[in-house]
Amino acid sequence: xxxxxxxxxxxxxVEETLSAQAMAGAPDRLRDAMRYSLLSGGKRLRGVLTxxxxxxxxxxxxxxxxxxxxxxxxxxxxxxxxxxPAMDNDTMRRGKPTSxxxxxxxxxxxxxxxxxTHAFEIMAQSHHPKALPALAEMAKAAGVGGMLAGQTLDVTxxxxxxxxxxxxxxxxxxxxxxxxxxxxxxxxLAGAEKDQIQAGRQFGYHLGMAFQIEDDLLDLEGDQALMxxxxxxxxxxxxxxxPACVGPDQAKKDAEMHVSAAVNALSxxxxxxxxLISLAxxxxxxxx
Amino acid sequence: xxxxxxxxxxxxxVEETLSAQAMAGAPDRLRDAMRYSLLSGGKRLRGVLTxxxxxxxxxxxxxxxxxxxxxxxxxxxxxxxxxxPAMDNDTMRRGKPTSxxxxxxxxxxxxxxxxxTHAFEIMAQSHHPKALPALAEMAKAAGVGGMLAGQTLDVTxxxxxxxxxxxxxxxxxxxxxxxxxxxxxxxxLAGAEKDQIQAGRQFGYHLGMAFQIEDDLLDLEGDQALMxxxxxxxxxxxxxxxPACVGPDQAKKDAEMHVSAAVNALSxxxxxxxxLISLAxxxxxxxx
Numbered sequence: 001x002x003x004x005x006x007x008x009x010x011x012x013x014v015e016e017t018l019s020a021q022a023m024a025g026a027p028d029r030l031r032d033a034m035r036y037s038l039l040s041g042g043k044r045l046r047g048v049l050t051x052x053x054x055x056x057x058x059x060x061x062x063x064x065x066x067x068x069x070x071x072x073x074x075x076x077x078x079x080x081x082x083x084x085p086a087m088d089n090d091t092m093r094r095g096k097p098t099s100x101x102x103x104x105x106x107x108x109x110x111x112x113x114x115x116x117t118h119a120f121e122i123m124a125q126s127h128h129p130k131a132l133p134a135l136a137e138m139a140k141a142a143g144v145g146g147m148l149a150g151q152t153l154d155v156t157x158x159x160x161x162x163x164x165x166x167x168x169x170x171x172x173x174x175x176x177x178x179x180x181x182x183x184x185x186x187x188x189l190a191g192a193e194k195d196q197i198q199a200g201r202q203f204g205y206h207l208g209m210a211f212q213i214e215d216d217l218l219d220l221e222g223d224q225a226l227m228x229x230x231x232x233x234x235x236x237x238x239x240x241x242x243p244a245c246v247g248p249d250q251a252k253k254d255a256e257m258h259v260s261a262a263v264n265a266l267s268x269x270x271x272x273x274x275x276l277i278s279l280a281x282x283x284x285x286x287x288x
Numbered sequence: 289x290x291x292x293x294x295x296x297x298x299x300x301x302v303e304e305t306l307s308a309q310a311m312a313g314a315p316d317r318l319r320d321a322m323r324y325s326l327l328s329g330g331k332r333l334r335g336v337l338t339x340x341x342x343x344x345x346x347x348x349x350x351x352x353x354x355x356x357x358x359x360x361x362x363x364x365x366x367x368x369x370x371x372x373p374a375m376d377n378d379t380m381r382r383g384k385p386t387s388x389x390x391x392x393x394x395x396x397x398x399x400x401x402x403x404x405t406h407a408f409e410i411m412a413q414s415h416h417p418k419a420l421p422a423l424a425e426m427a428k429a430a431g432v433g434g435m436l437a438g439q440t441l442d443v444t445x446x447x448x449x450x451x452x453x454x455x456x457x458x459x460x461x462x463x464x465x466x467x468x469x470x471x472x473x474x475x476x477l478a479g480a481e482k483d484q485i486q487a488g489r490q491f492g493y494h495l496g497m498a499f500q501i502e503d504d505l506l507d508l509e510g511d512q513a514l515m516x517x518x519x520x521x522x523x524x525x526x527x528x529x530x531p532a533c534v535g536p537d538q539a540k541k542d543a544e545m546h547v548s549a550a551v552n553a554l555s556x557x558x559x560x561x562x563x564l565i566s567l568a569x570x571x572x573x574x575x576x
Contacts, residue, residue, distance in 0.1 A: 121431045124424035152395070156317055
């Protein structure tokens with residue numbers, strides 16, 4: 001199977017399982033708001049990483065599906081809350097009005113809360129023998145030392161002079177943590193060894209850094225219609241980005257360096273790493 | 289030990305453990321905001337229920353401490369988000385300015401998100417053999433079929449005519465679910481039998497309903513200085529309350545009925561239920 005076909009197959013599995021979530025007991029308005037953001041497209045990168053990492057270590061992708069869905073729910077919650085008027089105040093996301101524009105602020109806050117909570121609910125109910133350590137990995141990545149640290153720095157430091165140390169901390173928290181956790185969780189579910197899981201974390205970290213630096217470059221140089229969101233906003237709002245610190249040329253080199261480091265981290269997996277290696281290489285050059 | 293002394297001892301255990309939470313990796317501002325709400329007093333009812341239920345079934349309270357702290361974090365998160373301008377727009381809570389008044393809306397949203405996520409992090413890292421089913425109980429109660437269902441109905445139905453069916457659904461979600469889960473979790477951690485856990489859930493449900501009906505009555509008839517928050521707000525804002533549907537006299541009778549049902553639910557535990565029975569009886573008459 002080609003890389004593209006394999007990505008498509010993983011993505012379809014994630015998409016179908018997300019779509020089938022009953023969200024039992026949710027009032028209609030809440031379920032609608034959750035589904036609006038959860039099923040609004042996107043690459044499903046975090047879900048695909050979960051399934052692919054599980055298979056790389058000899059596990060079954062099916063067993064990792066609740067965790068793939070959970071990390072997509074955590075990602076969706078973070079976007080809803082990020083977009084709120086009190087945060088980034090974004091009105092468009094993936095070519096559609098953001099949650100609070102459609103449902104109002106109160107329901108957008110609740111839909112985010114609900115997606116975060118539901119992620120833990122489906123992981124806890126997965127009945128997988130390794131569910132607890134895999135869930136712990138996700139909680140840590142989404143938590144105060146991970147995504148929420150990055151988000152807090154991003155919000156509180158807006159408008160300060162670009163400093164590479166701060167941008168690194170923000171990118172590590174906001175992006176790399178939630179690309180690392182699905183890789184580690186997938187490996188844990190597959191019963192991988194400790195050093196394999198650690199190699200997976202290295203891969204996820206460098207992939208995440210490459211991905212976010214590329215994202216910063218896209219905001220600067222990308223095609224607005226293709227991206228489905230307002231571009232140039234980072235600069236206009238004084239957001240701390242990688243190219244703002246080191247310039248676009250160095251940023252491109254840094255992204256390439258992180259992709260190489262990601263690829264190297266997977267050497268212990270041999271042939272079975274080929275899909276994730278292709279995935280890392282595909283991170284670059286989304287600007288064309 | 290008297291009931292009061294025992295309650296105080298449980299409460300102190302919860303308070304000290306909450307106070308000692310490192311929240312490793314959290315940026316200072318985020319940790320400050322989390323601690324501001326988490327350590328702002330309160331009865332620690334949910335934490336005490338966790339410990340007492342665990343001991344009632346022969347478990348050690350210490351083993352349930354991460355779960356007692358987790359449910360207090362979930363409760364604290366729900367109050368922060370409830371108080372936001374887009375939700376209830378409350379500026380005072382327990383005699384202190386609310387989180388968004390002190391830290392701004394963005395950080396208040398993040399502090400709530402962080403407390404919710406941290407709750408799952410500490411439960412997942414508790415290394416208790418029954419951690420997963422106990423965590424699942426908490427996730428379900430906090431989730432779309434529990435607390436968030438109640439909160440959604442509360443927000444979306446504000447101003448509609450009082451209807452006992454709706455108020456019941458709101459109170460079951462917003463209050464009873466998060467008093468039921470710590471009881472069930474405490475029993476699960478103690479290795480209780482299925483029918484004991486089910487009895488515990490019945491107890492928690494009726495305790496929660498009694499507690500919330502009393503809370504509605506307090507808002508109507510209580511002493512503002514004693515409560516540390518604005519009273520009469522429910523009525524002024526058209527909130528759906530129990531006395532608004534059935535009148536204060538019937539509401540008092542209903543609260544008493546729920547306390548009796550709570551007490552009866554614990555009959556299978558014999559003598560060891562005496563603390564929780566006293567706790568249920570103490571729910572009534574906080575108005576004096």
